[in-house]
Amino acid sequence: MNTFKLGFLQVWTRRSRLFIQWAMVCIGLALVSGFFTFEKSTDAQLVNDLSSIDQIWCAKGSPLQGLLANVYHIDNPTGNISLSEVNEYAQNPMIERVTRISYGDVYKGRRILGADASWSDLYSLNPTEGKLPENEMEVALSKALSAELGLKVGSTFHGQHGNAESGHEHEEDYVVVGIYENTGTVADRILLTSLSSVWHVHHSDEESKEITAALIETTSPMALFQLPRLINSKSTFQAVLPSIEVNRIHALLGNTQSAFIALSALFLLLGGLSIGITIHETVRAQQFDHTLLRVFGLSPFRLALTIWTQTLLLLGSAWVVGMLFIKLTIYALSPTIAVDYGLELQFEVMNSTDFKLLAVAIILGLIIAIPPVIRIFKTTIHKNLKNA
Amino acid sequence: MIDKLEWNSLSYSYNQTNTISFPDGRINRGEVLAAIGPSGSGKSTWLQLLSGILAIQKGDVHYGETSLKGTSERRRDKLRAQNVGLVFQNNHFLNELSVSDNLSLPAFAQKHQLDSNHIAELANRLHVDHLLNRKPKECSVGELQRLSIVRTLSTRPSFLLADEPTSALDDVNTESILSIFDELVADLNIGVLIVTHDNRVKSHFSNTINFGK
Numbered sequence: 001m002n003t004f005k006l007g008f009l010q011v012w013t014r015r016s017r018l019f020i021q022w023a024m025v026c027i028g029l030a031l032v033s034g035f036f037t038f039e040k041s042t043d044a045q046l047v048n049d050l051s052s053i054d055q056i057w058c059a060k061g062s063p064l065q066g067l068l069a070n071v072y073h074i075d076n077p078t079g080n081i082s083l084s085e086v087n088e089y090a091q092n093p094m095i096e097r098v099t100r101i102s103y104g105d106v107y108k109g110r111r112i113l114g115a116d117a118s119w120s121d122l123y124s125l126n127p128t129e130g131k132l133p134e135n136e137m138e139v140a141l142s143k144a145l146s147a148e149l150g151l152k153v154g155s156t157f158h159g160q161h162g163n164a165e166s167g168h169e170h171e172e173d174y175v176v177v178g179i180y181e182n183t184g185t186v187a188d189r190i191l192l193t194s195l196s197s198v199w200h201v202h203h204s205d206e207e208s209k210e211i212t213a214a215l216i217e218t219t220s221p222m223a224l225f226q227l228p229r230l231i232n233s234k235s236t237f238q239a240v241l242p243s244i245e246v247n248r249i250h251a252l253l254g255n256t257q258s259a260f261i262a263l264s265a266l267f268l269l270l271g272g273l274s275i276g277i278t279i280h281e282t283v284r285a286q287q288f289d290h291t292l293l294r295v296f297g298l299s300p301f302r303l304a305l306t307i308w309t310q311t312l313l314l315l316g317s318a319w320v321v322g323m324l325f326i327k328l329t330i331y332a333l334s335p336t337i338a339v340d341y342g343l344e345l346q347f348e349v350m351n352s353t354d355f356k357l358l359a360v361a362i363i364l365g366l367i368i369a370i371p372p373v374i375r376i377f378k379t380t381i382h383k384n385l386k387n388a
Numbered sequence: 389m390i391d392k393l394e395w396n397s398l399s400y401s402y403n404q405t406n407t408i409s410f411p412d413g414r415i416n417r418g419e420v421l422a423a424i425g426p427s428g429s430g431k432s433t434w435l436q437l438l439s440g441i442l443a444i445q446k447g448d449v450h451y452g453e454t455s456l457k458g459t460s461e462r463r464r465d466k467l468r469a470q471n472v473g474l475v476f477q478n479n480h481f482l483n484e485l486s487v488s489d490n491l492s493l494p495a496f497a498q499k500h501q502l503d504s505n506h507i508a509e510l511a512n513r514l515h516v517d518h519l520l521n522r523k524p525k526e527c528s529v530g531e532l533q534r535l536s537i538v539r540t541l542s543t544r545p546s547f548l549l550a551d552e553p554t555s556a557l558d559d560v561n562t563e564s565i566l567s568i569f570d571e572l573v574a575d576l577n578i579g580v581l582i583v584t585h586d587n588r589v590k591s592h593f594s595n596t597i598n599f600g601k
Contacts, residue, residue, distance in 0.1 A: 001489055001496035013484035288480050295441070296497035297469025299462065380461070381441045385432075 003302065007309030014282060021274040022318050028268025029322035029357050030329075035260055036353040037330055041346045046072075046246055049186045049342075051122040053099075054224060056240040057086060057231060058213040063238065067245040070101060070213035073111055073186050074342070077103075080210035081237040089235060090214070094223035099215040102198045105159035105170065108149055112139070112159050112174070112191040114198030122215070123187040129153050130178035136196045140178035142188040144339050151176050159201060170201045184344040268364070275314050276368025279307060283372040290376065291384035304373040308366065315365035319358050323350075390452030390471050390546050392416045393438065393579060398447035400433050410434050410447075411597055415579045417546055420569060423583040424590045425599025431583040434599075435551050438581070439472050440464030469498045473540030477552035479532040481524035487535060488520040494543045503542070510538045513575075514568055530561035537568060547579040548572065554586050566592045 011018065049072055058066040059079030068075035083100065090098040099122060102114040113119075120132050125140070130153040132140045141151060151157065156173040174193065182188050199209055216239075218224060224241060231239035283290070290303055327349065334345040394414035401407040408430035415421045425431050436442040438449055440456050443464070449456040451471050456464055468474075473494075481490045491511075495502040511517040514534045519527055527535065533553065540548060550569075554562040566589065572578045582589060590596060 001485075001492040001502075005489075006485075006496075009484045009489075289482050292480050292482075293493060293497055294465065295439075295468070295474050296494040297465055298497035299465070302497075381465075382436060385436070385441070 003305050003309055004313075007306045007313055010282070010286075010306070011310050011313055014278070018275060018278055018314065021271050021278065022314055024267050024271030025275070025315060025318035025361070026271075026322040026325065028264050028266075028271055029319050029361065030326040031264035031267065032261065033323060033354055033357055034326040034330065035257075035264060037326075037345060037348070037351075038343075039257065040351075041343055044346060045185075045343050046249070048184060048344075050242050050246070051185070052217050053122065053215045053242055054218045055216040055227060055231075056213055056242065057081065057089070057216060057235075057237050058240060060236075060238045063240040064245050064248055066213070066238065066240040067242055070215065071186070071242060072342070073113070073190060077212045080212055081214075083209040083211050085235060085237070086211060086214045089231060092227065092230075094219050094227055095216060096219045097217040100195055100211045101213050101215065102195055102211040105161055105198070105201065107157050107159050107174070107191055110145060110149065110189060110191055112193055112198075114193050114195040116195060119192070119215075120187075123183050123185045125180045125183065125187060125192075127178040127180045130176070132178050132180070133192060133194050133197070136194060136200050137172060137174050138177040138197070139174045139191050139193045140180055141176065141191050142182050143179055144182050144188050144335075145191070146176075146179045148339055153177060153179060172201050184338075186342055188338065189342045268360070271318070272315065272364040272368055275311065276371065279310055279369065280372045280375070283307065283375055287379065287384045290379075291381050294381045294384075300377050303376050304369075307369045307372050307376065311365040311369040312362065315361040316358075319361040323354055323357075390417075390454075392450075392452060393472075393547050393581070394450040395438060396447055398434070398437060398444070398449065400430070400437060400442065400445055402433075408433060410437075413597060415547070415581055417579045418573055418577045420573050420580045420582070420593050420595060422589055422593040422596045423581070423599060424585070424587075424596050425583075426585050429585075429599040431585075431599050432551055435474075435549055435581075435583050439474055439549055440468045469494075469543075471546050473543070473545035473548045475533075475536050475540050475548060475550040475553050477555045479529075479536040481532065481535070483524055485524075486520070487522050487524060487527065490524060491520070491535070491539045491542055494539060498543055500543055503544075506544070507538065507542050510541055511535075513571070514538055529556055530558075530564065533557060533561065533565055534568065537565075537572075541572070541576070541578070545578070547581065550580065550582045550584075552584050552586065553582060554584065554589055559588070562586070562588050 053071060056066055056070050058070055058077065059081050061078030065075050066078050069077040086100065097118055099116050099118045101119060103111055105112045125132060127140065128143065130140070146152065153176050155176045158169045158171065159174060161168050161170065195211065204210065218227060228239035228241060231237065293303060330345050330347050334347055338344050392414055395410070396412040399407055399409040410430065423431055423434065433442065437444060443461070444457045451467055454467065456467065491507050492502050508517065511520060514537060516531055516534050516538060519531055519535065524532065554565055557565065569580045573580055
């Protein structure tokens with residue numbers, strides 16, 4: 001017999017009573033860990049997808065929508081802007097690089113993005129098969145998307161107008177000419193074609209050519225202040241600063257994040273406290289067990305150790321199972337989430353948050369054992385024999 | 389290892405007005421002493437004073453040459469664990485453990501190396517060796533009483549103090565337990581002190597102390 005075995009057997013015999021409380025702690029720990037992985041991944045994704053884009057020129061409207069639609073490709077664009085006007089402002093010496101993008105069609109729910117050749121530089125696209133699109137109606141896509149859509153080099157397909165799959169189908173054939181490595185960015189969810197393809201499909205004439213947005217890299221930080229002022233006052237479109245809009249996203253998500261963490265912590269705390277209450281009740285019911293052990297010579301301190309063993313065993317195993325559950329879930333779902341939502345969940349076997357959660361579990365285990373331990377120290381053998 | 393358990397001028401008061409006084413006496417290893425008296429006569433209090441569970445208010449108890457008077461609870465616990473084994477009327481076992489694990493509890497409590505051979509020998513002597521792998525709930529009251537004696541003797545105490553060990557038993561089991569006490573005294577040179585109101589015990593032993601109300 002040893003303290004661990006005694007503690008384990010005392011927990012094991014009450015497993016059906018403790019299971020729900022233990023499961024609540026598991027879920028609480030798993031949710032907190034999962035949430036921090038999600039938060040870290042979204043932060044990294046926001047930065048990765050932004051690449052080196054300093055400004056976005058797009059049709060006037062919500063700046064946040066402009067960012068979401070033209071960089072993260074998860075919202076509808078605010079409209080189109082004139083190509084000639086963009087080209088005029090693109091001559092400004094404060095501009096390092098302009099990447100023009102245009103879209104309006106989808107294939108099986110995935111956006112077909114017409115872009116300058118420089119768009120592939122933003123995300124360092126590296127074709128493993130074929131090449132990147134150079135000519136009209138040529139398309140390249142990521143390995144992940146190719147597997148999802150069943151498209152190979154040489155495959156042809158028709159785009160559908162608008163963002164919904166119910167939009168009318170264009171007659172023109174797109175031809176897949178290349179498949180590139182997955183990048184862990186928004187490029188993995190896009191069917192990339194040239195700007196001219198989009199104009200061709202939508203029968204745009206030379207004079208009235210429009211694009212959805214221009215992604216701007218500037219030469220100096222000064223341009224971040226001067227250029228938007230110029231664009232917003234003189235042009236027919238707006239300049240959106242991604243850094244400001246990303247902060248806005250963080251602010252918008254902030255309350256949700258806090259609520260989520262509070263809810264998970266509440267789960268954890270309630271589970272932990274109910275375990276504490278059960279153990280306390282058990283200690284009361286086991287008073288003659290404890291008397292017997294004290295009669296045999298077990299000190300109150302060693303008896304208290306059996307209680308701490310029980311709470312630490314419960315909280316520790318909840319941490320192990322909670323981590324195992326969330327890690328396996330992240331591992332299993334991350335490919336689907338990456339393809340469906342464009343979020344590359346950062347899978348780590350263990351991270352600093354997980355170790356902090358272990359510390360929380362241990363501290364909680366030590367704290368919830370305090371009332372039963374006090375009871376053990378306060379009760380004498382004589383008192384227990386009288387009550388038994 | 390002590391050879392005698394001695395007490396003198398012992399009295400105890402649960403409140404200022406009601407004081408119980410106990411007759412002086414001593415018991416050596418290899419002897420049996422039965423303390424007979426009705427319920428409420430203070431027998432259990434006396435046993436708790438002798439075993440160090442209760443702190444001594446007046447008089448003294450000596451384990452060999454060691455006095456219990458004025459010693460801390462922790463020290464009394466240690467002296468009891470080293471020298472005295474207790475058997476109660478209601479034999480309590482930890483139900484989540486097997487009988488065998490229950491028998492190892494005194495060694496665990498006293499941080500002793502478990503002497504499995506000694507336990508097996510005792511179990512064999514008391515005819516309970518076939519019960520070791522069972523759960524306590526699967527044993528009868530008489531079997532549990534014999535198992536509790538095995539458990540108490542597992543750490544080789546010098547004295548065995550039994551509080552109403554036969555009260556819950558039928559005649560057959562009572563006779564069996566009393567014979568076991570006789571054997572233990574003769575073969576293992578243990579001092580046995582029994583407190584009881586059971587007249588069956590009174591007729592079995594010649595060395596008795598009577599407690600009046």
